[in-house]
Amino acid sequence: IxxxxxxxxxxxxxxxxxxxxxxxxxxxxxxxxxxxxxxxxxxxxxxxxxxxxxxxxxxxxxxxxxxxxxxxxxxxxxxxxxHPPKQHEQQRFLDRVTEVVGRGGTCLVPAFANGRTQDVLILLHKSGLNLNVHIDGMGKFLAKLYLEHPEYLRSSDDLEAALAWAKKVSSKSDRKKALDADVIITTSGMLDGGPSIWYVNRLRDNPENAILLTGYQARGSGGKKLLDQGKLPIFGTDTPIDLEVDQFTFSTxxxxxxxxxxxxxxxxxxxxxxxxxxxxxxxxxxxxxxxxxxxxxxxxxxxxxxxxx
Structure with a gap:
């Protein structure tokens, strides 16, 4: 390289x-x-x-x-x-977050590291909702990298403010604390690895929680299996996930x-x-x-x- x-x-x-x-x-x-x-x-x-x-x-x-x-x-x-109108889809996502948090649940938001994590974070921050948001996975590192090159961003101020607002997960103890968050944004976006699998495994026993998919789920991916079969490979075993799962069209x-x-x-x-x-x-x-x-x-x-x- x-x-x-x-x-x-x-x-x-x-x-x-x-x-x-x-x-x-x-x-x-x-x-x-x-x-x-x-x-x-x-x-x-x-x-x-x-x-x-x-x-x-x-x-x-x-x-x-x-x-x-x-x-x-x-x-x-x-x-x-x-695509559905972007504002409509964003509002549908925010309404879903409000619903899940209102019943005492946590929204797990699997998101691609490059672009999607930051877009979702900015959307949540600018919504004005009173939320406890944690960000995990490679997306938080890319967000910092983006801020080193503000000339490529629509608004570096929006990203900087959103990143400062969210809690960054950087240790095992942080990850355990994130289980009590309103929203967890983490990689991988297709549930093929990364912290997202760990979170699903820890959150799956509480039916008040929900998984909100924000991107395309390719054939053969964990996210596609979850949508089609209600199962996800966890530590090599196809595990039933009895949580509400919703998918949003945030394609770029x-x-x-x-x-x-x-x-x-x-x-x-x-x-x-x-x-x-x-x-x-x-x-x-x-x-x-x-x-x-x-x-x-x-x-x-x-x-x-x-x-x-």
Whole structure:
């Protein structure tokens, strides 16, 4: 890793980079802090690679903005699926927290370390609810790292205030104290390891507690098994978890509607879709993009495209 890092050339957002007769710029992609789109101008073409992107603002970052281009390479992760309105989903989450805490329970919130932990923490802090919130896992370290680079954040003040407000778990004794918290935010977001498994095992015997999932649960993950079967692998044994489990759509990938609007505002003649499920996501996205007048391409792994001057 150190050898690879030594070969990197770091560039900031909007910095003009020239390579031969091509001009490059890195643009904010939304998604998570530091996520970048790549804008390339050749003598004859304007090209944009979105990478993972989200046009909606989050607690951490501002959303991606469209750029006029001839060729748009765009992720299609949520092709065919539209996100619920963000404010509605956030309020549903806060209402659920209020309900569980009001009956004397603890909300366990498994969250991805990179982005989701901090977004949830900011949401809870800015809600004004009187809550005892503990944060555990890698997310608290990434929050501190983000604060060292405030230029990548929508508001470093919001994150700093939220982090100071929450109690940080840093020892075994802290972890035991967290069991009495109103809300515990911890990794891993898919319940595949980290402190979250320890907390589930300790909280599962009290039916007043609840597990609030805040992210995608991949096939084969602990979180997916919990949703489908009501069980979770704990110390190698599939264990029944008799707690209320709810899932919230806090994705920071653009949904179907955002993808279409972005492509339209980019005025791209050609759209190349990648990172899209070939059965569920790609077909509806192709149909919708073609209806907007784009020429759509869906490469497979290993396939090459030649951009002709």
């Amino acid at each position: 150190d050898e690879a890092v030594d070969l990197w050339q770091a560039h900031g957002f909007d910095e003009k980079i020239t390579f031969h007769n091509w001009k490059w710029r890195l643009l904010r992609a939304g998604h998570i802090p530091g996520a970048a789109m790549v804008n390339i101008e050749t003598p004859t073409h304007r090209i944009l690679f979105t990478g993972d992107f989200d046009t909606r603002d989050s607690g951490l970052v501002n959303g991606a903005e469209p750029v006029k281009c001839d060729i748009l390479f765009i992720e299609g992760t949520y092709g065919g699926r539209s 990938h653009s949904g179907h509607d955002e993808i279409l609007n972005f492509a339209q505002q980019c005025e791209a003649k050609h759209v190349v879709i990648y990172h899209a499920d070939p059965v569920q996501a790609r077909p509806p996205l192709v149909v919708a993009l073609e209806a907007q007048g784009h020429t759509v391409h869906c490469p497979i792994n290993g396939e090459s495209y030649t951009i002709v001057d």
